[in-house]
Amino acid sequence: MDRIRIAGGRPLNGTIPISGAKNATLPLMIASLLTPDRLILDNVPRLADVIQLQRILGNHGVDVMVAGKRPGDTAYQGQTLEISAAHVIDTTAPYELVSKMRASFWVIGPLLARMGEAKVSMPGGCAIGTRPVDLLIKALEGLGARIDIDGGYVVARAPKGLTGGHVVFPKVTVGGTHTALMAATLARGTTIIDNAAREPEITDVADCLIKMGAKITGAGTSRIVVEGVARLSGARHSVLPDRIETGTYAMAVAMTGGDVLLEGARPELLQSALDVLVEAGAEITATNEGIRIVRNGAGIAPVTVTTAPFPGFPTDLQAQLMALMTRAKGTSQITETIFENRFMHVQELARLGARIHLDGEKATIEGVERLKGAPVMATDLRASVSLVIAALAAEGDTMVNRVYHLDRGFERLEDKLSACGADISRISG
Known part of the structure; x- marks a missing residue:
């Protein structure tokens, strides 16, 4: 099993190209089933x-072709997928595939x-909570589907097709909205x-669906x-830049000091996070090339x-913000309102010398003068990158x-x- 070794203490200077958004790519790939x-x-x-979603779509009879390199492609340029669901041969998504990636339930x-x-x-x-699918099921029932739970499977039927309806989500759900x-x-x-989710990835998927008719x-x-x-038709669509990758690298620069251009990043996709980084002492400038982040002294x-x-x-x-706040000059508070169990990185940050106190959904972080390297273990995607920061x-x-x-979730980090x-x-x- 791969590991990553990091020797700390070096500022970051240069350019980091931002990849396409994972959280838009997955539902966009799933949308191929509509045509x-x-x-x-x-x-x-x-x-x-x-790659895992390609396997899941393949199980339904979908052909996914990864286009080869083109002249002028750079090392970090996103790949092109050509997806054809001309013949859906299986409408079952089995446990052994869905259990490896929750977003695949959206098929x-x-x-x-x-x-x-x-x-x-x-x-x-x-690892970060139950993320129940009941809201997704209720939404489909609101469109006329008959839903049964059988042997750990959700069996949905609409033999005469779905009908329009009024879907009201009791709480904001990205998966339910998709x-x-x-x-x-x-x-x-x-x-x-x-009460639809307003995330940029929802808008990106909608833009693609509009292109499809x-x-x-x-x-x-x-x-x-x-x-x-x-009927929907085919289309061509470019995935928007990843705002979470953007924010992650911005916090890495704020943590280490330095001067980095996050190439291709769009500030309007994560303005609230950028505002927090400015409050923490970083200088952030939007440019034609992306977002520049600087922290000196x-x-x-x-x-x-x-x-x-x-x-x-x-x-x-x-x-990632919690990792940054472990070195703050004073005490910070972070309240997590979206997912339960999303503080699993705390005990690993403590191994590096962080001082963090948990009280339910609230974490109080007492900044320390220095952290010391140690072996740590990743528990989920975002927790793992907080340890890197x-x-x-x-x-x-x-x-x-x-x-x-x-x-x-991070391409060639x-x-x-x-x-x-x-x-x-x-x-x-």
């Missing part, structure tokens, strides 16, 4: 989750809408989705209206943050174990950081 025509996705990141919406049936395994356990949005595109009549208004707001159509200031759905501070940057500023060597979590001066390397086996 028999070819969907071409550009700027797709090279991630373990993308239930497109399969049901296009094929009139779907049998999808309930997702397995997850599922309802995709299913509604082929439903007869009008669907209204209230869907009639959608309001994506990016809390009310989305979908006029169902009889002065220490890190403490902050108080509560995670919230977009446009609030993202839960997917909570662990802490290690970049720690004295001596840190060994991060179980880095397969990192490979799920050690290459991007080492190109900016970090002493970081991957140890295989």
Whole structure:
């Protein structure tokens, strides 16, 4: 099993290219099930989750071709996927595939809408809470589906097709919004989705669906209206830049000091996180090339943050901010409101010398003058990268174990950081 070794204490200087967003790529790939025509996705990141979803789609009879390199391609340029779901031969998503990636449950919406049936395994356990699928099921029932739970599978049927309806989510759910949005595109009549998630990835998926012929208004707001159509066609779409990767590297620069251009990043996708970094003492400038982040000399200031759905501070940057605050000059507080069990990185940060006190959903971080390298273990995707951020500023060597979590969401992380001066390397086996 691969590990990553980091020798801390080096500032970061240079350019880090930002990859396409994982959280948009996965639902965009799933949207290919809505049409028999070819969907071409550009700027797709090279991630373990993308490869896993290719396997899941292949199980349904979907052909996924990865286009070869083109003249002028750079090392970090996203790949192009050509996806064809002309012949869906199986509407069952088995446990052994769905259990490896929770987002794959979302295939239930497109399969049901296009094929009139779907049998999808309930997702397995997850290190950051239960993430229940009941909201997704209720949304599909609101569009006329008959849902049964049988042997750990959600069996959904709509033999005469879905019908438009009014879906009201009791709480904001990204997965529920993706599922309802995709299913509604082929439903007869009008669907209204209230209390919809407003995340940029929802808007990106809606933009792609519109290119495919869907009639959608309001994506990016809390009310989305979908006029169902009889058929969707193929399209070509470029995945938007990854705001979580952007915020992660921005916090790494704030932690170590230095001057880095996050190439291709778009500030409007994570303004709340950038505002917090400015409060913590970083200088942030939007340029035509991306976002430039600088921190020189002065220490890190403490902050108080509560995670919230977009446009609030993202839960997917909570662990990274906590790592940054371990070196702040004072006491910080972070309240996690989205996922339970999302403080599993705390005990590993403590191994590096962090002082963190947990009280329910609130973490109080007492900044320390120095962190010291130690062997640590990743527990989930965002927790693992928080350990990398802490290690970049720690004295001596840190060994991060179980880095397969990192490979799920960060494309060539050690290459991007080492190109900016970090002493970081991957140890295989």
